[in-house]
Structure formats: C-alpha cells, structure tokens
Amino acid sequence: MAKANVHSIESFGSVDGPGVRFIIFLQGCPMRCLFCHNPDTWELGKGQEFSADELLDKAERYKSYWGDEGGITVSGGEALLQIDFLIEFFSKAKLRGINTCLDTSAQPFTRREPYFSKFETLMKYTDTILLDIKHINDTEHRKLTHHSNSNILDCAKYLSDTGKKVWIRHVLIPGITDKEEYLSQLNAFIKTLKNVERVEILPYHTLGTFKYDKLNIEYPLKGIEPPSKDSIDKATAILKQGLEL
Numbered sequence: 001m002a003k004a005n006v007h008s009i010e011s012f013g014s015v016d017g018p019g020v021r022f023i024i025f026l027q028g029c030p031m032r033c034l035f036c037h038n039p040d041t042w043e044l045g046k047g048q049e050f051s052a053d054e055l056l057d058k059a060e061r062y063k064s065y066w067g068d069e070g071g072i073t074v075s076g077g078e079a080l081l082q083i084d085f086l087i088e089f090f091s092k093a094k095l096r097g098i099n100t101c102l103d104t105s106a107q108p109f110t111r112r113e114p115y116f117s118k119f120e121t122l123m124k125y126t127d128t129i130l131l132d133i134k135h136i137n138d139t140e141h142r143k144l145t146h147h148s149n150s151n152i153l154d155c156a157k158y159l160s161d162t163g164k165k166v167w168i169r170h171v172l173i174p175g176i177t178d179k180e181e182y183l184s185q186l187n188a189f190i191k192t193l194k195n196v197e198r199v200e201i202l203p204y205h206t207l208g209t210f211k212y213d214k215l216n217i218e219y220p221l222k223g224i225e226p227p228s229k230d231s232i233d234k235a236t237a238i239l240k241q242g243l244e245l
C-alpha cells in the first residue's frame, strides 16, 4: 500500500473540477514554473503521510456537500509523481462511488514503460483531468518551466484518443503567455483534441510571492502585475474561438 506525501488539504474547493470538491495537494513537483505560487510544494518526500483509506475517510465527511457533480480532486505540486498512490486512491474512491479528478501539468507523462501502463490504469479510475498547458511554444515553455512541453502535448493527444474528459487550463501572464500569436496557436492545438469539456484562463497573480521570501529564493517574475480584465477577456475569446464548449 502506497502512502501519499500530502502538502495540504482544502475541504471545500469550488474551482478545481466540477461542483464542490475535497482537494488534496500532493508534495513534490519536477517543474519550476517562474510564476509558481506554491514553491513550498516543490520538494519531494516532505509533507504529511496519509494512506488512501485515511484520506478517503476524511474526504467522505464532506460527501453531503458534493451533490451530483462534486467529489475529490488531487492536485499538487505534481500529483503524477505519486502515481502508485494515485492508482490505489482513485480505484478505492471509485469503489466508494466518489467522482475523481486529477489536476496535473502532465510533466511526468511518458509512453515509456513501466510508467505508461500505470498511467493507463490510473485513467480507468479518473473521471476528469484538469490539464495545465503552461505554454504552447516549446522554447518558451522551457524558459517558463525548465522543461519541454512535447510530452505534455503528447499526453493531451493520448487523452483525446482515449476520450477522457479534459479541462484545459492556461495561466495568463502579461508579456509571457498573453501574446495573440501564442494564444491562437494554443487554440489551434485545442481544436485538434476531441475530448475538451472546458477551457479556462487562470489569471497570473502574486499572492504566493511571500513564500519565496520564506524559502530564501528570489522571485523570478518581480515587477509583473496580474493581467487586466480586458486582457483576460481578450485571451479567453482567442482561446475559445471556434470551440463549442
């Protein structure tokens, strides 16, 4: 039985998946997104340990608030780093009739074994994926996250081919991801996918900068302000152009 390293828990989440959800943020992330507001989730192996049953018992205390759509979401950090735990957790959740949602950057995704078979197993127990595409351009993605986006886009294709329900999420950062050219390219990519239920812009914010001070890390996007409502509206329109959502 795998144990999870948990960073934190939110009992009533309303933005990370359908309906009201119990959200578990797992510890550990391989990405180093310049805009990350949770650098305290990066280090692997930290956090509080929980078994799948312990977390499900905790989550089920809130079941009466979930209605028809809600359930549990596992986020991060990067939840896919703890895929063995996820398989056990989501398979047990399905036995209890709980709706499952995975919020991921998909950075660990690969079609190589043994990871790929594990991912396929996990998908059997996952109802919805919230897939964060940080940048559509690979060069810019590397600058922004220190990783390529090629396996992430490949994950999106795999999920499309298998018909898994996906929400695409994109952080809008002034001067970095808000260029029309990139938003149009992302829109064109999303149009190639057959399984997208929702497309969401997540406006960049600076609420996590104090954590960088605490960790003694210099905040890399100093001076960049959150996007205006006008630019959020424009970006949303470009990203959803021609999509029937």
Ligand code: SF4
Residues within 6 Å of the ligand: 029, 030, 031, 032, 033, 035, 036, 037, 038, 039, 041, 076, 077, 078, 105
């Ligand atoms: S993937 Fe998420 S948790 Fe990881 S560095 Fe990027 S924003 Fe932070």
